[in-house]
Amino acid sequence: MYDHLELMSIQAEVLYNHDHAGRITTINEPANQSAPRFFWGHTDAGSIVRFRSDTPVRLVHDILQFMGQSDSTGQLANVIRALEKDREIIGIWMGPAFACQEIVKDYTDARLVTEDNKYCLEPGFPTLLSELKFREPCFMVTENNMAVSVCFSARSSDKAAEAGVETLKDYRGKGYAMRVTSSWAQAIRRSGRIPLYSTSWDNYSSQSIAKRLRLHLYGTDISIY
CATH class of the missing domain: 3.40.630.30 (Gcn5-related N-acetyltransferase (GNAT))
Structure with a gap:
């Protein structure tokens, strides 16, 4: 049985292709679309953070410093400001992440x-x-x-x-x-x-499916493009 942080790490590997340095490169789908600039998988046991391979080292350093300075809401606000300062943000995706631990x-x-x-x-x-x-x-x-x-x-x-x-x-x-x-x-x-x-916070029908199938909520995904 995996704990929440391990599940989030596994999910990051499922969602994205990574280079040898652990940076994300493309979405793990046939079209190989570009990955988000920043992925944050937040759990009660800690966080999994991934940066796209073209993210400047300076920006990575700044964001990693932000991650330990405040609560999750403050961290996200700081991350958004830092990414926006470097380049315009074109989209943000947020939602709950579930694992199926029992079959209905x-x-x-x-x-x-x-x-x-x-x-x-x-x-x-x-x-x-x-x-x-x-x-x-x-x-x-x-x-x-x-x-x-x-x-x-x-x-x-x-x-x-x-x-x-x-x-x-x-x-x-x-x-x-x-x-x-x-x-x-x-x-x-x-x-x-x-x-x-996984789904988005505003997709209530999808969240209803997760609830009725008794899926296990292990964290929250945040992807910033």
Whole structure:
């Protein structure tokens, strides 16, 4: 069993690719999009901090000094000011980070996407279909042979995988997201890895899924671009 700080460290490795110096380079997805300038994973046991590889050494030094000088709210304000002074901030993402430590078996009846049924993704999730090899395992709920809700591995490592959950607009509110997420988490657990699930503070429906599936809150993610 991992403690909260270990889980956050594992999540950082799942979310981002790192260079030999431990700096983040790109998002751990097929498109290799640029990583945020600063990642802060805050837990009750401490924090995991990552800087993008092009962050000036001076700025890294200044921010690390800020991290130990005040409470988390004051630290974040100082970090934002320092990053803004160096370069304009173009986005901030914040939200809770969860791990699945138990499987709610009542919701594990979603279908595994295979070579034989992957055509069901084409109408509603064509991009997922094109990236399926990277996103496995993927589970779906279907209506009339069309996938209407899916959960897949948004990002993966040899220790953990991060859930990606999508439901078509006309099929929301039916509990489908819980079914695909729980089925996916069970498969990740069977593979010997940790199922991770994170969302933003303003995504209340996603947080509701985490609550109903009894996911374990271990920290808060903050990414600044």
